[in-house]
Amino acid sequence: MSAFTQAFAADRTPPLLKRGATAAFAAGAVTAVAMSPASYLHTTVARMLPLALLAVSVAVVTGHAGLPTLGQVAPYAVGAYLTARLALTGIDLAAVHLLTAAIGGAVVAGLIGTVLVRYRGTVFLMLSLAVAEVTAITAGQWRAVSGGTDGLAGIPAPRLLPGLPPLHGDRTVLLYAATIAVAATFVAVWLLRGDRRMLLTAARTNEDRARASGHLVYANLWMVHTAAGGLAGIAGALLIHTHRWITPADVGFGVAALALLAVVIGGARSLIGAAVGAVIVLIVRDIVAVEVPGHAPLLLGTLFVIGVYLLPGGLTALPTRLRRQLSAGPHSAPPAPANASVRRTS
Amino acid sequence: MHVDTLAVTVVDGVAYGLLLAIAAAGLTVAFGAGGVLNLAHGVLIAAGGYIAATTTAGTWASLVAATVLATVAGAAGGGALAAATAALRGRGHLDQALLTFGIALIGGNLLTTIFGSDVLRPRMPAALEGTVMVAGYRYPVDRLAVLAVAVLVAAVGYVVLHRSRAGRLIRATVDDRAMVAGIGVNPRTVDAAVLVTSGALAGLAGALATPILGVGPGTADTTLLLSLIIVVCGGLGSVPGAVTAAIGVGVVQTVGVVTVPTAAPYLLIAAMTVTLVARRPTVPNGAAS
Amino acid sequence: MRIVHPVEPDQPPSPRSGRDPDHAHGNGLVASGLRHAYGPLTVLDLDTFTIAPGDRHAVIGPNGAGKSTLLGVLAGTIRAQTGQLTYNGHTVTRHGAEWRARAGIGRTFQHPTLWPDLTCLDCVRIGGWHHRRNPDRTPMETLHLVGLADHAHQHAGSLSHGHRRMLDLAVAIAGQPRILLLDEPAAGLTDTETGRLIDVIHRMPSWIAVVLVEHHMDVVAAVADWITVLHHGRRHTAGPADTVRADPRVAALYLGTNGGGHAAHP
DSSP states (O other): OHHHOOOOSSSSOOOOOHHHHHHHHHHHHHHHHHHHOOOOOOOHHHHHHHHHHHHHHHHHHIIISSSOTTTTTHHHHHHHOOOHHHHHHTTTBBBHHHHHHHHHHHHHHHHHHHHTOOOHHHHHHHHHHHHHHHHHHHHHOHHHHOOOOGBBOOOOBBBBSSSSSSSSSSHHHHHHHHHHHHHHHHHHHTTHHHHHHHHHHHHOOHHHHHHTTTTOOHHHHHHHHHHHHHHHHHHHHHHHHSSOOGGGGGHHHHHHHHHHHHHHHOOOOOOHHHHHHHHHHHHHHHHHHSSSTTTTHHHHHHHHHHHHHHHTGGGGGGHHHHHHHHOTTTTTOOOOOTTTTOOOOO | OOOHHHHHHHHHHHHHHHHHHHHHHHHHHHHHOOOOOOOOHHHHHHHHHHHHHOOOOOSHHHHHHHHHHHHHHHHHHHHHHHHHHHHTHHHHHHHHHHHHHHHHHHHHHHHHHHHSSSSOOOOOOGGGEEEEEEEEEEEEHHHHHHHHHHHHHHHHHHHHHHHHHHHHHHHHHHHHHHHHHHHHHOOHHHHHHHHHHHHHHHHHHEEEEEHHOOOOOHHHHHHHHHHHHHHHHHHHTTTHHHHHHHHHHHHHHHHHHHHHHTTTHHHHHHHHHHHHHHHOOOSSOOOHH | OOOOOOOTTTTTOOSSSSGGGHHHHHHEEEEEEEEEETTTTTEEEEEEEEEEETTTEEEETTTTHHHHHHHHHHHHOOSSSEEEEEEEEEEEETTTTTHHTTTTEEEEOOSOOOOOTTTTHHHHHHHHGGSSOOSSSOOHHHHHHHHOOOGGSSGGGGGGGHHHHHHHHHHHHTTOOOOEEESSTTOOOHHHHHHHHHHHHTOOTTSSEEEEOOHHHHHHHHSSEEEEEEEEEEEEEEHHHHHHHHHHHHHHHHHOOOOOOOOOOO
């Protein structure tokens, strides 16, 4: 069992108050950005949100189902291209886009899941890497859908309701995208609380014991993987709504790596941590991209190495780890990887 | 497509497959023995290729130097990876895999920065530049030479793995780690040795593959994906399986790229999916009492 | 999914199914032709093994005799390489552990890791998840039964080894099994805990079949009325508990093998 998915031992459902505070903080941050007069800021933040939501989807699969994945980029791509194609054929209702993208993403993730959820740990990671590569290759080759390497541009803006004007203004797009992203994240958090969280923890941390108690582990993991695909599909729709163009690089390997990195940094078990991780990575990347263009992978890789070495359990586990270190003294051994024998991956 | 071109392509495919086998054998053994999934493997292959492409100058001496240099660089890379992953041993295989993934991103970007984004090819000695008639077909000499070296390396590798004490230890570690520890050998030493050897083989395979395919920015990703497909199709940890799968992948990849370029990756993925569905996952914990 | 036993709950414990295989064929678990090998090493080779309602059956043998493998194959944790299993007359060879658990075949594990991040109460709730609407006992009552009520809100990972073993038993009991397979339930327990274990097994309804793999001969003596001795995966001896324990060949088997670390005192 990896320290990464194991995250923190004191893993309890956050109390309602804490969750409410997080929601208020998210709303406050978005409002603060929206109030600012700098419209480039609106665009920048709005364009981070699809990736943040994709990171949430990766955190659901990685942290809750315990399946480290690079492959959520596949349903993300499906959601994005479905939305782009719908918009280009004149269907511009945002709700239709989101629904189609969610269903498309869930269907694709469900199909992939039938093969992949039988595997665990590094083998799952390896297979999901193949999924990400195939997604990138397909997006590049299927010109009829993706427009080849040039991509699709000039995608019309969506409308909230028939008759309303399309979502054009930078501030409007930001508020719309933030609403969808925050709402989708909190629906995911809400769905993964209480008994469902407990059952997934059981399936993840000791699969044999869960099976021996009659729990359908494959079916449960498949359902989580599929639902997370729906979430990734919505993220794909948001990608089109905020960018209004798409190239194969937007659903490429770099995006898959970035989403997983966001989860490594944010903490696998915390969906909100993953979203924050994505925003941090994107900010650093955008700053570096301006200074030394062409070195985004170098930066991603460096952050990966730093994240894996220094942040076991991610940022969200940091307070717990620090508290434990302070209370136990500097020379205390790290907590033994519990039930290391249960989930051998080889 | 003419029959003789197809025949030549198939021979190319077998040669490429053997190179992939040399590269993937180390990957599968490292995974089977120590559970380390080395996602930086493709970068080591690409590094070997770049070293070969830039060191060769058309002379025999430079060719030999390039091959040796690529192998040594690969071994050094493998050693670095062994040290880096060993530090995370207590945290599990997943963190190790994520670390190698980060290293792969860094390495890939450094290679592109140093060597540019063009596809490079080595400059072979004049004697290897021509073509010869083999069984009625014209065939480039350099590819025949690569094929010969690949067969030689594979044969030596087989003998080392099956006849030498080191090889037996490695195979024993794949089968049963505890048993190896029981006879007084630290399995972690075996892990490190496997990663170094695996890196050396990756560098060598990269150097040998450049005359056929060249080396470019896509090499690391492609070879990693192909190696992973080989490891999965051949069975995790199985060297004979990897060799069989590698030759299959090499032929499909080479022939596919020539005949149906767009479908080639899907053929391989389809083959992998069929293997995965047909094969039952192994029980995660050995339950022998 | 649920298979209902045509057994009266207050029927007395059966003396032993070995002499009465038809009884097991009707409403028990019958394994036949079980063979299991890891590479060249055959760990299990049994022509038949039957479990009937009410059995109190101990499987003993030196380490490496295939006991845990047998339990894993019966519970579905390990898929039998060859052989057939029927349960209540239905073939269940290809049914997984989750199906068998729901059908009433519960088990404990030799290394009870449980779910370290969950509280004891949650562990028992998960064990009895499929009976949560009409449980025989509430999760708290189950914890009481095994003596862990005081630890209900403690994480399973923080329990002592003995407590973890008792919690594993509680999780298995919460699943309301008709056949309970216990893998070395007394290993590493203190004397008090061992007494508690024997007490819990004695308090099982008489129609529940209990099969335990055990080295601890005191527990075997207290609980089992039939003993099967495995050696190298094969049935070495089988018979009523008293006879087998008095059999000098069994004592010789234990004393003569280096593997039988926990010495038995028959």
